[in-house]
Amino acid sequence: MQRTEDGQTVKLADYRPTDFVLHGVDMTLMLFEGHAEIATTLTLERRAGVAADAPLVLDGDELILESLALDGETLSPSRYVATPEQLTVTGLAESGRFELAIGTRIAPEANSKLMGLFRSNGIWCSQCEAEGFRRITYFLDRPDVLAPYRVRIEADRTAAPILLSNGNPVEAGDLEGGRHFAVWDDPFNKPSYLFAVVAGDLDLLTDEFVTMSGRRVALGIYTEKGRAPQAAYAMDALKRSMAWDERRFGREYDLDVFNVVAIADFNMGAMENKGLNVFNHKYVLLDQDIATDGDYAGVETVIAHEYFHNWTGNRITCRDWFQLCLKEGLTVYRDQEFSADERERTVQRIGSVRRLKAHQFPEDQGPLQHPVRPGEYREINNFYTATVYDKGAELVRMIATLAGEADFRKGMDLYFERHDGEAATIEEFIACFEDAAGIDLSQFALWYVQAGTPTLAVSESWDDEARTHVVTLRQSLVPGAAGTGIQPMVLPVRFGLVGGNGEDRDAAASVSGGASLKDDLIVLTGREASITFTGLPDRPYLSVLRDFSAPVTLDHEQGEADRLALARLDPNLFNRWRALDDLISGALTEASGRPLGDTAPVISEAVVEALLASAGDDGLDPAFRAQALALPGEADIARQIGVDVDPDRVHEVVDAARLAIGTRGLAMFERLHGLAADAHFSPDAASAGRRALANAALGYLSAARQEPAAALAQYEAATNMTDRIGALAILAHRFPGEASTEAALDDFYRRFEGDDLVLDKWFALQAAAPFNGALETVIRLAGHPRFTMRNPNRVRALVGTFAASNQVAFHRPDGAGYRWVAEKLAALDRINPQISARIATTFRAWRSFERGRRSQLEQTLRQLSEIKGLSKDLQDIVDRSLK
Ligand code: TRP
Ligand code: ZN
Secondary structure, three states: OOOOOOOOOOEHHHHHOEEEEOOOOEEEEEEEEOEEEEEEEEEEEOOOOOOOOOOOOOOOOOEEEEEEEEEEEOOOOHHEEOOOEEEEEOOOOOEEEEEEEEEEEOOOOOOOOOOOOEEOEEEEEOOOOOHHHHHHHOEOOOOOEEEEEEEEEEEHHHHHHHEEEEEEEEEEEEEOOEEEEEEEEEEEOOOHHHHEEEEOOOEEEEEEEEEOOOOOOEEEEEEEOOOHHHHHHHHHHHHHHHHHHHHHOOOOOOOOOEEEEEEEOOOEEOOOOOEEHHHHHOOOOOOOOOOOOOHHHHHHHHHHHHHHHOOEOEEEEEHHHHHHHHHHHHHHOOOOOOHHHHHHHHHHHHHHHHHHHHHHHHOOOOOOOOOOOOOOEEOOHHHHHHHHHHHHHHHHHHHHHHHHHHHHHHHHHHHHHHHHOOOOHHHHHHHHHHHHHOOOOOOOOOOOOOOOOOOOEEEEEEEOOOOEEEEEEEEEOOOOOOOOOOOOOOOOEEEEEOOOOOOOOOOEEEEEEEEEEEEEEEEEEEEEEEEEEEEOOOEEEEEOOOOHHHEEEEOOOOOOHHHHHHHHHOHHHHHHHHHHHHHHHHHHHHHOOOOOOOOOOOOHHHHHHHHHHHOOOOOOOOHHHHHHHHOOHHHHHHHHHHHEEEEHHHHHHHHHHHHHHHOOOHHHHHHHHHHOOOOOOOOOOHHHHHHHHHHHHHHHHHHHHHHHHHHHHEEHOOOOOOHHHHHHHHHHHHHHOOHHHHHHHHHHHHOOOOOOHHHHHHHHHHOOOOOOOHHHHHHHHOOOOOOOOOHHHHHHHHHHHHHHHOOOOOOOOOOOHHHHHHHHHHHOOOOOOOHHHHHHHHHHHHHHHHHHHHHHHHHHHHHHHHHOOOHHHHHHHHHHOOO
């Protein structure tokens, strides 16, 4: 992909294939203490039709060229130009294959960006997506250049007894001087971003999976020394993922080995390198003492996600990085479906929708807004976003809804058949469903190119005489992203007409305007449509957008009485939850509009009773009841308010709601909290749901009693991390500074100081504590001997959590929270720009705050933007945020 003239933006419209075709890659990586020598031989050929004098231009990033040979002969310097960013070779043959041998020298120890080849606790490890391979050798480093790789690794046998790469192991042996080697062969064509090597002294957990056609696959999870037993749950999740992909999508694994490596220093969650997934160890290592139920669910999801990429991402990859959602949105959809099947569908859906609203909606409604398939970027690392991943998954979900389950599967089958081995585009993906299901998705495709969250306005009117109910749907999109027209989109709207007996009513229906209706699905395609339902015995309760069937802001003119009825009656459990959530969000949003210190009730008694009724209903899944009890996040309320937000008032309102609910339901919360303990720990969804409910109850009863005794008792008696950290969070967040809280925090530190993953929780918990003095705490913790800017998990735990989750101290009116974060980001940017840019996105909401904070935030952003030598990553985020 060429950069445009300003050298800044890359545009989808400029896509063209490479001038040279790559037929194969042969690499030797010689690893030494302090440096590595990389010898790469590329078999290339000028593409038919390309001008005979067109040079070969390879990408590099901070590279030093050591040697260059063409078909075995050293190239004269007149034939090439090498800079750290590019290698240009001229005078190459007009046709026929040639071999270019490139020698580079790199320093993994000095690589703090964790892109390319780096070292993590002594382990050599690579990360190449999106553009990391060019930090190892000069290459056509783009996803549409596919080739088979043969990789030889050489290293000291003691430092690195384990030598891994993609594909199958084919050869290994000893070398002089205590060194050894291994050769790996990956027969599948792949792009460079899926390349991986790992070398080090690692422990191994092994298992086996027999595929549906009877092939044996050797499974291995490699961990740091002594931690292999903590990979047992990840291994279990891996085998369940492999079986699920066979059952649900007919997808079988394709190599003889599948390896996973867990490492401590990693920029994101995990990476789907062919046959050699590399993980942030946070998503592999756990047991009941160190991990929460949320951590277990996270491991299961991420293991599944990376495994599923083998088909959606690896066998079929992306033509260019604009198509990122082709693999990410689809793979998130697949991992969400896996978790829904393995756990409880409604509870999983509630979790996914909460996540979408907490991360994607604010992105889509602020200055960092971009389409699911962007049309341009300055730094691709900044497009691994909630929009590409989570909204991308929603788009796939809508295709499944529109096509229906059977035809969706046919479309997926066609996609795998038609594009296996290729680098594909969104258009090609969509065409598979059009062809397999015989539907027209041309209007639907707008979802990929129009940014922003559409609003779906719904109104109803009941005619008592005629016994008809008219439902009117209207869609609108706020003009936003430059260059995207605002045409009506295709909105699949699942619904039901709920009767007083809690059952969906059948009714004859007629449609007028831009929509179609079939069974329980309205598909709105115009700006507006009305549906007239006839033959109803009495006025129904309209349950609309069931299961969140489209990623829209729902603006349903519905009274409190109807919502209360649906919270009780709706046979669609997701919407029962949403009815409650809408009632509570609505109340808290409204109360937040009143001035700080206002003491009028923030939530009506009827709503409190409805919440307590759901939470106390033993006929419902405990995990669902815990979801019902989880109040909307303060950031979510702030987003709904939209302008002139005072975070202190929002915090005060949420606190008041917690107190009101806790006080009214105290007896019930005591009962629910008492139901907690299972004799034996099991991480399954049902047990986790019971713990979630008990911990939610503990939160409310602690708020009501306004004393920490119950939380302290739970902290001390805890036999698993969920209960222990659940109690500690209540102490640190509701009773900050109290002697018993400080003692518990110290105790936690001493218990777990040997485990970095648990220490991250200790840092994060304190960073999130919602009181003014938390700024002084994080300043102190940034000077703690265990704090380091070099470990992304640790930085995220302290700086990231403070910036993203502490609505009180980060937003201190004096701006000191903003300035501290900016100062840390400026320092971090010189170490790891991917992480500094990611954390900086928290500033994007600056325009929505009240005047004082708005100007403090803007000033902080402007100061950041003017720092000399800012990374492209951080500069891009700051500039777009200010736009
Ligand atoms: N492709 C990875 C996934 O979603 C994520 C990823 C992209 C990544 N770039 C990365 C992981 C850089 C680590 C570092 O599964
Ligand atoms: Zn992914």
